Amino acid sequence: MLTLLPQYRSLFSKPFGPIFSDMEEVHAAYPDHIFCSVGDVVTEQLFCSKAPWKVAIVDGYTRRNRYLIDIPADASVLTVDNPPGCISPMLIAAVQEAVSDWRKKHTVININGEEDLALLPLLLFAQSGTVLLYGQPNEGIVTLVVDDTSRKLAYEYLQYFVDD
Numbered sequence: 001m002l003t004l005l006p007q008y009r010s011l012f013s014k015p016f017g018p019i020f021s022d023m024e025e026v027h028a029a030y031p032d033h034i035f036c037s038v039g040d041v042v043t044e045q046l047f048c049s050k051a052p053w054k055v056a057i058v059d060g061y062t063r064r065n066r067y068l069i070d071i072p073a074d075a076s077v078l079t080v081d082n083p084p085g086c087i088s089p090m091l092i093a094a095v096q097e098a099v100s101d102w103r104k105k106h107t108v109i110n111i112n113g114e115e116d117l118a119l120l121p122l123l124l125f126a127q128s129g130t131v132l133l134y135g136q137p138n139e140g141i142v143t144l145v146v147d148d149t150s151r152k153l154a155y156e157y158l159q160y161f162v163d164d
Contacts, residue, residue, distance in 0.1 A: 015142040038122065040060065054106060
């Protein structure tokens with residue numbers, strides 16, 4: 001289990017990429033990309049936009065309030081435990097499974113716990129060129145393209161975790 005050291009939690013409140021107001025803007029900026037999302041609100045927006053997607057990670061909450069979305073009927077669903085402030089081995093394995101064959105159908109990873117830090121394993125394992133999406137409260141949708149630079153960023157941020 002990787003656990004974020006509490007003194008570094010604030011580092012994850014800053015956006016990792018450009019912020020867009022809605023999925024229409026995101027899709028216009030990245031017209032020929034496949035998307036992965038982290039968070040219930042942004043995932044719902046992704047599903048409603050009909051943009052191509054591969055992996056969506058949700059926990060059924062937004063800002064500590066219950067938030068349930070309709071999961072597309074053609075999606076595989078993996079349910080894993082992931083405590084707040086952590087990246088569990090189950091989450092890492094689910095992300096690896098979801099991205100293992102890019103031709104497979106869509107996968108929703110449903111988290112028992114919290115999905116906030118799931119962006120890091122997605123950065124490490126998603127196919128280059130994929131656009132990762134997550135919500136920035138009161139601002140919009142953050143986008144981050146998976147490439148060598150963003151993967152390096154993920155490895156840098158992993159230094160703020162302890163393996164327990």
